[in-house]
Amino acid sequence: MTLLRVDGISKSFKGLRAVDEVSFEVAEGSILGVIGPNGAGKTTVFNLITGALRPDTGRVHLAGREITGHVPHQVTAAGMTRTFQLMRPFYSMTVLENVTVAVLAGGAARRTARTAAAELIERVGLGRWRDAPTEGLPTAALKRLELARALASKPRVLLLDEVLAGLVPAERAPVMELLERLRTEDGVTLVFVEHIMAAVMRLSDSVLVLDLGRVLTSGAPEEVTRDPRVIEAYLGEDPHAHA
Amino acid sequence: MATLDPDEVRAPTARAVPWLRIGVIAALVVLAIGLAYVRSGSGVVVVQAVATGVLIGGVYGLIAMGLTLIFGVLDIVNFAHGSFLALALFLTFGLTQAGLHPYLALAASVPAMFLLGVLVQRGVLAGAMGKPLENQLLITLGISLIIENGLLLFFGANPRSVALPGDRGVPIFEAVANLSRILAFVGALILAGLLYLLLQRTRLGTAIRAVAANDTGAQLVGIDTRVIYAVTFALGTACAGAAGTLVAPLVTIEPTTGSLFNIVAFVVVVLGGMGNVVGALVGGLVIGLAEQLGGIYLPGQSPLLSVFIVFVLVLFLRPQGLFGRSA
Amino acid sequence: MTTTTDTPAAETAAGRPLPRLPWNRHLVAIAVLAVLLVPLPLILPAAQASVAVRVLIFALMSIGWNMMSGFGGMFSFGHAAYFGIGAYACAWLLVEQRVSPWIGMLAGMVIAAAFAALIGFLALRYKLRGAYFALATFAFAEMLRLWATNSDFVNRAVGYHVPLRTDSSWWWLQFEPSSPNYFWIALGLTVVALVVSVQFVRSRAGQFTKAARDDEEAAAAVGIPVMRYKLLTMALSAAITAVAGAFYVQYFLFIDPDLAFGSSVSIQAILPAVIGGVATIWGPVIGSVVMGPLNDVTATMLRNPPPALEFLQGRSGLDVIVYGILLIIIVLVLPKGIYGTIRQRWSRR
Numbered sequence A: 001m002t003l004l005r006v007d008g009i010s011k012s013f014k015g016l017r018a019v020d021e022v023s024f025e026v027a028e029g030s031i032l033g034v035i036g037p038n039g040a041g042k043t044t045v046f047n048l049i050t051g052a053l054r055p056d057t058g059r060v061h062l063a064g065r066e067i068t069g070h071v072p073h074q075v076t077a078a079g080m081t082r083t084f085q086l087m088r089p090f091y092s093m094t095v096l097e098n099v100t101v102a103v104l105a106g107g108a109a110r111r112t113a114r115t116a117a118a119e120l121i122e123r124v125g126l127g128r129w130r131d132a133p134t135e136g137l138p139t140a141a142l143k144r145l146e147l148a149r150a151l152a153s154k155p156r157v158l159l160l161d162e163v164l165a166g167l168v169p170a171e172r173a174p175v176m177e178l179l180e181r182l183r184t185e186d187g188v189t190l191v192f193v194e195h196i197m198a199a200v201m202r203l204s205d206s207v208l209v210l211d212l213g214r215v216l217t218s219g220a221p222e223e224v225t226r227d228p229r230v231i232e233a234y235l236g237e238d239p240h241a242h243a
Numbered sequence B: 001m002a003t004l005d006p007d008e009v010r011a012p013t014a015r016a017v018p019w020l021r022i023g024v025i026a027a028l029v030v031l032a033i034g035l036a037y038v039r040s041g042s043g044v045v046v047v048q049a050v051a052t053g054v055l056i057g058g059v060y061g062l063i064a065m066g067l068t069l070i071f072g073v074l075d076i077v078n079f080a081h082g083s084f085l086a087l088a089l090f091l092t093f094g095l096t097q098a099g100l101h102p103y104l105a106l107a108a109s110v111p112a113m114f115l116l117g118v119l120v121q122r123g124v125l126a127g128a129m130g131k132p133l134e135n136q137l138l139i140t141l142g143i144s145l146i147i148e149n150g151l152l153l154f155f156g157a158n159p160r161s162v163a164l165p166g167d168r169g170v171p172i173f174e175a176v177a178n179l180s181r182i183l184a185f186v187g188a189l190i191l192a193g194l195l196y197l198l199l200q201r202t203r204l205g206t207a208i209r210a211v212a213a214n215d216t217g218a219q220l221v222g223i224d225t226r227v228i229y230a231v232t233f234a235l236g237t238a239c240a241g242a243a244g245t246l247v248a249p250l251v252t253i254e255p256t257t258g259s260l261f262n263i264v265a266f267v268v269v270v271l272g273g274m275g276n277v278v279g280a281l282v283g284g285l286v287i288g289l290a291e292q293l294g295g296i297y298l299p300g301q302s303p304l305l306s307v308f309i310v311f312v313l314v315l316f317l318r319p320q321g322l323f324g325r326s327a
Numbered sequence C: 001m002t003t004t005t006d007t008p009a010a011e012t013a014a015g016r017p018l019p020r021l022p023w024n025r026h027l028v029a030i031a032v033l034a035v036l037l038v039p040l041p042l043i044l045p046a047a048q049a050s051v052a053v054r055v056l057i058f059a060l061m062s063i064g065w066n067m068m069s070g071f072g073g074m075f076s077f078g079h080a081a082y083f084g085i086g087a088y089a090c091a092w093l094l095v096e097q098r099v100s101p102w103i104g105m106l107a108g109m110v111i112a113a114a115f116a117a118l119i120g121f122l123a124l125r126y127k128l129r130g131a132y133f134a135l136a137t138f139a140f141a142e143m144l145r146l147w148a149t150n151s152d153f154v155n156r157a158v159g160y161h162v163p164l165r166t167d168s169s170w171w172w173l174q175f176e177p178s179s180p181n182y183f184w185i186a187l188g189l190t191v192v193a194l195v196v197s198v199q200f201v202r203s204r205a206g207q208f209t210k211a212a213r214d215d216e217e218a219a220a221a222v223g224i225p226v227m228r229y230k231l232l233t234m235a236l237s238a239a240i241t242a243v244a245g246a247f248y249v250q251y252f253l254f255i256d257p258d259l260a261f262g263s264s265v266s267i268q269a270i271l272p273a274v275i276g277g278v279a280t281i282w283g284p285v286i287g288s289v290v291m292g293p294l295n296d297v298t299a300t301m302l303r304n305p306p307p308a309l310e311f312l313q314g315r316s317g318l319d320v321i322v323y324g325i326l327l328i329i330i331v332l333v334l335p336k337g338i339y340g341t342i343r344q345r346w347s348r349r
């Protein structure tokens, strides 16, 4: 069953077509990888479907309901949450407080919110940072905080914007395992933007390639990465070698 | 600063004159004047309002140019601007008491306010550069409290006045304006022109504009931004000082007089586009008019009320000002 | 605002106890302080007792400001609007309609809250931030001042005198000038405001507001309806400051447009919080304790100035100069304020 359907969304900034008639569908319980060179419009697509930006054209449907033009908190309430490529913690709060707020926003009772937040923090492997202020936290921890906070709203669709970037290989493996478990144990549908091809190959059921705001191609990971147009979009270099 | 639609905040790429905007503003002004005529039913009243509004508007423009320059370059919302004007008022008063011609006091008030500007910027504000906006706002607020109440402490609250020798009413069409008002307007325009030339035609002006556009970039090409910050702030306060002397014959001189001009100057700065020096001058004229015409629209209300109404409308509908932001 | 019991001792999956929350400690501290302060007006000489009342009025105003501008991060330069609405609602209802000041106080709170929500809606709708937001709040307060100054509806620039009664009355909130009741009422109102601010910060609404202050987009992304909670915070903040205005009228028996809506009123709401510590529970209180007595100290000094400064005798303005100097020093040296700095040192150990 299609859980997320995007039909022909576009967005221009001062004449620059950042996203141009992009369409795709994501089936419930599947994982879609989104790749494309820098500036291809990946983050802008996330901004458009979560309501952070209003699309110039096109529609977005979540579980059959139209959510085009909804503001971000409504989209989250409808079951779709995103993380930010440039991490955006609530800087005056500790890690625990950050996640607690998100749990509360998801509708939990105040009595149980902190415990639930602490469990989420353990789950994403942030345990040792739990009571630390977010100021001065390393990138790896901030990325996981993004993940924990997004999970707090118990989303059906989770949009991840480069959660693996900035992590050393040893740190990536547990996050990838977590993402896999999110799908198998929690049934979360994932859309993730990633430059690290090994992760894209391992996790995605299908891959969407964006270039200059358009969908270049989409399909199974192996097919897509062998597509000469994709290789060319990555400036002639082998996408496997990228980043 | 305010987050604006990215389409709206664009630095003017060419030095093109925005004729369309000027046309729209002129049309609005004509409409406002027409409505005032309908409302009052008297040509003399309207002509008088327009004459008074434009004349004082030039002075507002000069004050606001200083304020907007400071904002554009140092990113500081200077709540102390009006209190520098008040200082200049009292300085002018003191010098005329000593027998000097009021306009000769310019030779004292401008350098004095320039110097004070340097001292305040280096001594107090430099410590808060790059800190959150609230910090700078609070510091300038503190400075204004000190100056305004210092004047109150030393001179008391009694209103004073300065008389211009040979001041008289000059007929303009059917209206009458005091010579002192006309001279204040002319003086303000001359000084505004000089400031504009300084910014556009001199090395110092180029450096100031470079720092306004991008201070790290300016630093890289060898501009000492600390000096530019101090000089810019001082130029801004010197504008307030000059305006203080020019309006001295027109106003009752009290420690709080400055804060009235400060309020108006904020409105003008937002109207003209924060950081836009030319916009400030045009905005000054528009606000001068709005103040006088507002008196016709809303009889019995303070003219300041219409200034605030314009202000709030501009904040909500065109927060980037009439001409957008630039320095 | 819901206030359920937090569970400090709850164990996590990993078995580590969660850190204790400070809220109950704050509440206990408020209660202890309140009890300790009750005998104060009986001990202090009359002049000092009135200083104590002024401290409490400052505290009330500033607790209100701190909620919106500290915890909410929306820098208001126009809290005079809410103070003035509280004062004028109370005075108008009392003088023109013979309504008890207590009801006037409630009415003032409601009107101030509605006005704040309206301003807030406009400001947020048009995305005013930083300097623009501060200037807009300032403009609305000034507009109210100008309107009141020229409006027959509220007696123009003359303002209102509270009619004097021959007897003392709780219902009409009027006592002997030296009565300790004024202090006790102000203390009660301040304690309630403090408790409200503690409960607010620990509540869902308070936590959401803080999150939105830190990062609006991230807050919206986790599902917080940012606009709704910001407006709620502004309304609550305005209502508390309105209480200060209503009490002010009853205590000083007089109000006019400048005393109610003047920009110096807005400054008086800001300064205690900044001096004591913005976005802390105790900051506004500590700042008020510093600021309140200054006025008296400087007035005494100017009544009998040292010989070298003879010419300053009987002048005013020195107190505000000291505020200004204090403000600059605090912002430059202790940007977190007195309490904020102490708290930070404490938690670092």
Ligand SMILES: Nc1ncnc2c1ncn2[C@@H]1O[C@H](COP(=O)(O)OP(=O)(O)OP(=O)(O)O)[C@@H](O)[C@H]1O
Pocket (backbone or CB within 6 Å): A013, A018, A036, A037, A038, A039, A040, A041, A042, A043, A044, A045, A085, B006
């Ligand atoms: N708010 C905005 N205003 C103006 N231009 C924007 C805005 N957001 C994005 N752009 C532009 O749109 C284009 C697409 O940007 P986007 O951030 O979506 O790329 P991306 O694929 O996420 O790139 P990266 O891999 O670097 O994260 C870029 O050219 C960018 O400069």
Ligand SMILES: [Mg+2]
Pocket (backbone or CB within 6 Å): A042, A043, A044, A085, A161
């Ligand atoms: Mg991106």
